[in-house]
Amino acid sequence: MSKSLPKTKRTKDDVLAELRAMHAEDARWKEGRTFSLVYYVDEEHSRLLREAYGEFMSENGLSPLAFPSLRRMECEVVSMATELFQGDADVAGTMTTGGTESIMMTVKAAREWARNEKGIARPEMIVPTTVHPAFEKAAHYFDVEVRHAAVAPDFRVDVRDVERLITPNTALIVGSAPPYPHGVVDPITELAALAQARGLLCHVDACLGGFMLPFVRKLGRDIPPFDFSVPGVTSMSADLHKYGYAAKGASVVLHRNRALRRNQFYTYSNWPGGLYASPSMTGTRPGGAIAAAWAVMHYLGEEGYLDNARRILATTDKLIAGIRAIPGLQVLGSPHMSVFAFASDSLNVYELGDAMEARGWKLDRQQSPPALHCMITPAHERVADVLLADLRDCASKLAAGEPAPEGSAAMYGMVGAIPDRKQVDGFLLDFLDGTFDRA
Structure with a gap:
């Protein structure tokens, strides 16, 4: 579907209302449901950024x-x-x-x-x-x-x-x-x-x-x-x-x-x-x-950065310990800060990612080895326990043979099986071409 420049002006309220409606379809990063792309602190912090x-x-x-x-x-x-x-x-x-x-x-x-x-x-x-x-x-x-x-x-x-x-x-x-x-x-x-x-x-x-x-x-x-x-x-x-x-x-x-x-x-x-x-x-x-x-x-200063780091590390420690306690899951390496990946020797982690996404969580998929990725911010402090509970439940159901919801697991499995990476690059070019085609 193509879009032409409007023939007439629209009101500010009308334009902003449409913007906000489109925004509602995006990842729910303010709720701590997204683990990449956005480094959210709180609304007071965001207001400072907008005003500056x-x-x-x-x-x-x-x-x-x-x-x-x-x-x-x-x-x-x-x-x-x-x-x-x-x-x-x-x-x-x-x-x-x-x-x-x-x-x-x-x-x-x-x-x-x-x-x-x-x-x-x-x-x-x-x-x-x-x-x-x-x-x-x-x-x-x-x-x-x-x-x-x-x-x-x-x-x-x-x-x-x-x-x-x-x-x-x-x-x-x-x-x-x-x-x-x-x-x-x-x-x-x-x-x-x-x-x-x-x-x-x-x-x-x-x-x-x-x-x-x-x-x-x-x-x-x-x-x-x-x-x-x-x-x-x-x-x-x-x-x-x-x-x-x-x-x-x-x-x-x-x-x-x-x-x-x-x-x-x-x-x-x-x-x-x-x-x-x-x-x-x-x-x-x-x-x-x-x-x-x-x-x-200037707003945060050393005090503010230390406070955010302290909160993030506490959340990271809780999540890493919780993930390691889930049968079949392993955190990869010994992460030095608030970014880590976890894999499995018994579950398809891409299917686990799809199961978590069906519950509103967005965890990045990784390869070589297959893994799910977490980037922790202050926004994740209040959702860590819920995330771990959902992760335990999803992992348990997959281990019991329950099928995962349809998602990206099939695509990652297919891409991982292709030895010619130039062919994969071609697939990615096709994906970009389609993504940025006319709306």
């Missing part, structure tokens, strides 16, 4: 000369993030619209560094198999070769395999803190030492954990070194709109020094429209996202 974003909704961070307020806020956000990640006065960075852009800027900067400093025409980077797909996307866009390092049985990247993959064209080694699938921080100290010994760049993708792990450590948990305190780490990415609790889209990308950051920038001096200089991937840089990130960091 609204104050700068029309401003464009592309021009720091036109909007010095945005420049100041961005510099302060970068400074606060640098201190949080134990960087010194030499660390330099910018904000971006999200983790993917931060990662793309990292790869672009590594490519330029490799070309300019090493004379490598087509650089390579080594990433764990668990690294975020944004690295694959960046490599595709910027013509960088990706080499995949295996993970050990504890789901952390195997440093020996990373070393084996190094070639004369290697420019960048990547580790995650933590990777999204299993929530287990990679051995950053060892990766960075390897990179430093070979004269390579080392990036820590802390898009997920950057604004959680420092506070988890302050609460007394054993968190392995992952930031600029580690010699050899040359850049980091961390998302403010995840556990920084900012509005989408807001992230930071940080470099060990300004010389490295210069490789991220783009300039063009021959345009009749004037001199053009852009610090990141996008041209227009939404002022509202910068303002909301600045506002929430």
